[in-house]
């Protein structure tokens with residue numbers, strides 16, 4: 001059976017001529033029904049641009065899709081009729097963002113905004129649509145949903161607003177939900193509650209879920225598979241357990257060293273990855289990570305490492321991936 005979503009060798013550029021930035025340089029991933037894929041990386045790695053291209057909401061210009069394909073249940077979406085794309089949004093795939101406050105309109109009640117989908121896409125009356133909106137708020141565990149459905153966004157806490165956004169995104173029962181940094185603006189306790197909610201809804205509805213994040217800690221407990229992005233490429237991709245047990249790419253290892261580990265009672269010192277991600281209009285030759293990698297040798301500055309198979313579906317784009325996998329996770333990695 002075809003995966004729910006299949007992104008294959010996706011390429012996106014911004015700008016023209018010498019100002020061209022290669023934002024996606026051949027990104028491939030897939031999501032199956034009922035599965036959670038976490039897409040992990042620092043800001044500017046291409047996580048959101050990939051998601052926007054999947055959703056058909058990438059601004060073109062300045063963006064330009066220069067290659068690859070995006071298939072939903074086998075149907076090619078790149079180059080598809082805009083009307084078809086619009087129909088799929090909401091009905092088949094939906095997306096939520098970091099900033100729920102700016103995504104909600106301050107002058108309408110939360111319920112009214114959820115109800116609009118039932119009115120305009122399901123032809124319901126205003127009254128019936130509001131009843132459905134309250135049901136949706138109840139689904140995302142907002143207490144007193146029947147009362148709160150009439151309240152305005154500013155009357156909701158940050159966590160409640162994100163719940164309302166989730167309710168809105170699920171109104172038309174999509175098969176795929178993309179959550180782009182859904183908890184970044186929230187405090188740690190609320191983050192965990194939202195993650196738990198997303199995980200529960202995914203399970204109950206058999207949805208595919210893509211969780212985009214820069215924080216490995218946030219997805220540790222809910223991801224089935226993890227794709228790590230760097231400079232518009234996937235640099236490592238495997239199931240979550242293998243990623244934690246045998247991280248292959250020095251960038252992944254650096255990300256792991258820079259977040260507190262749940263199982264680390266002794267509290268090992270956190271080591272942020274030195275340096276910054278490259279500018280996408282000046283990606284370094286060879287391995288794009290080499291200026292920040294403590295293991296870089298001559299071949300790393302000369303040859304772009306291909307994504308290679310390490311067995312059991314584990315892939316990494318590092319010339320020495322096999323060696324790092326064999327070493328296990330606990331060796332000092334990024335800067336000895």
Ligand code: SF4
Nearest residue numbers: 287290293300318319
């Ligand atoms: Fe580091 Fe070289 Fe591997 Fe790139 S290919 S991650 S520079 S060791």
Ligand code: MG
Nearest residue numbers: 043044047048
């Ligand atoms: Mg982003």
